[in-house]
Amino acid sequence: MDYKQIANDVLKAVGGKDNVAAAAHCATRLRLVLRDESLVDEKKLEEIDAVKGTFATEGQYQIIIGTGTVNEVHKEFAAMTGISDMTKEDVKKAGTKKLNPVQQFVKMLSDIFIPILPAIVAGGLLMGIYNIFSSPDLFFEKKSLIQVYPNLADLASMINTFANAAFVFLPILIGFSAVKRFGGNPYLGAVMGMIMVHPDLLNGWGYGGAVTEGDIPVWNILGLEIAKVGYQGTVLPVLAASYVLAKLENFFRKWIPAALDNLLTPLLTVLVTGALTFTIIGPVMRTGGMLLTDSLVWLYSTLGPIGAGLFGLVYAPIVITGMHHSFIAVETQLLADIAKTGGSFLFPIVSMSNVAQGAAALAVLFITKNAKMKSLASASGLSALLGITEPAMFGVNLKLRYPFYAALIGSAVSSAYITIYLVKSVSLGPAGIPGIIAISSGGILHFIIGLMISMAVTFIATILLSKRFGDK
Structure with missing residues (x-):
């Protein structure tokens, strides 16, 4: 790969040197703080072969490049922008300054x-x-x-x-x-x-x-x-x-x-x-x-399946804002008071949402004719089924939109189903298929059925919506 060319193309697509306030990288992503995110040319970024996806969160604009490659691209990017010797923590601090008070509060809970x-x-x-x-x-x-x-x-x-x-x-x-x-x-x-x-x-x-x-x-x-x-x-x-x-x-x-x-x-x-x-x-x-x-x-007892279905519907959009981190404190309290609550009803619903995002991405694998999108959809779809949704949600589903809408439908239906049978978790864990071990024994069977409903409904909905919105 021509790392210098990749870095140059990325720099142009994000608005040039003057638009970059801070830059660092993690294992797979280039993490940037941009002065004006409206200057980003999403189409140009998508056309760069090395770029697997992009998303904005907590004041940062993150570009998924991949293990190993991101290190070399960052070296060239740092040389071009004159921004070097910055850690992820430095970028986080710079990004935090761009957050509103509510976002800062949620980030504080996340940091703790x-x-x-x-x-x-x-x-x-x-x-x-x-x-x-x-x-x-x-x-x-x-x-x-x-x-x-x-x-x-x-x-x-x-x-x-x-x-x-x-x-x-x-x-x-x-x-x-x-x-x-x-x-x-x-x-x-x-x-x-x-x-x-x-x-x-x-x-x-x-x-x-x-x-x-x-x-x-x-x-x-x-x-x-x-x-x-x-x-x-x-x-x-x-x-x-x-x-x-x-x-x-x-x-x-x-x-x-x-x-x-x-x-x-x-x-x-x-x-x-x-x-x-x-x-x-x-x-x-x-x-x-x-x-x-x-x-x-x-709320859980009163609204029941309707409330759970609504939460399953809006959970993924909440993730986009980064405010889902606030649920960690709530879940911790529910689990700490398990004698009264019987466990957390949030974890099973989150699992339904995550699996739905994975199923939507895997459906795209069979729909799209774009070789790059096929590769990204297969890897990110499997990752989401295991509880890591970032690549699938931001790299595939939100880009094409209709898979994201399908995932919301699958998440809502399956969340309502598991709530009918009072499925709860006795712990936190990977919110996806491996989360089965965290579910109370009486709810394991219905949790598995819920996962199957989430995947099936989402997969079918993605195919149906693709016929209307087309392969983009």
Whole structure:
């Protein structure tokens, strides 16, 4: 490949050197921050053989080029624009300045939760494995695997311990990640999280029962009674406490003399934040979290298949805006409060949407006569079935439009179906075909049927719509 020529063609198509404010690359994509995205010539970009697709998100214009090739193209691009030595983080910061307040809030949630997702996913998938051992009627009528084979009970118990850890100590993970994002010392954030789940406190999951019985332990400090209640499995309280901690730390560091900084700043930060957490922040945000969970469960129970169908219809357009990252916090709360919610109803619907995008791209494989589009449709379609939708959605479906519309139809129909049978997930995971392991045992069969409905409806709809809109 002539990398210099590719870089030159890309530069011309995005509006020239003066339109590029920042540039970097990841494993497959050239990441740009453009001063004016309306200057981009999409048609010229599509005609470049090395370009597999493009999309705009979070203030960045990203061009999919491919592993290995993107490194060489970026070298030439950097030389032409005079922009070098920029990391992905530098480009993210530059892109953030272009976002509106709502987009910045969603990006903040994304920055906090995405780093801890592997821990939550690992714990959740282990929970799915434990459910295979412990769920009745999965392999044997009215009996679980460990009831039939008691020698497996200890193995199942060990897996359950591993699975619960991430959720029991969730405030520690969030505290570390959130304080880091808010500009404070992440280790102080972890300490705050540890305080909130300390074993001397009443376990957070026993709070409801203690309120009913009127048996809540308290600290009595100068006549003020402070509830000694933990925050296991909570999200909003630790997010708010982390924000306060980071701001207090920076405040104390600014005013405390350098000679006493290492001694007094951590002490005052943890002491003041801890006191505020158990007197004001925690109780208020716990109530807020409970209201949020109850509201979501109410909507799910009340609107049922109609609400799920609407969510399945609009989920992919939400992804285009980047606001889908805000759902991570909601799903985490639903899973952390699984005894009340029964799991997350969002994950199965997202899986329906992702599989629909994959089916639409694979349908294009059989429809289009364009060799480049065939290649992209086959690879990206399979990727979307496994839960990675970016290449299919932005590289194929949105470009041709009619496959995207077909995917929305398939997603809506299948989402409504799985909601009729109350399919929920017990964990986060890859939102696609592999997500089967994350589904509660009673919903696995209907989840699989939902995936088949999503693929079939989307595939047929794509073919039908292609006859009207033509192969473009």
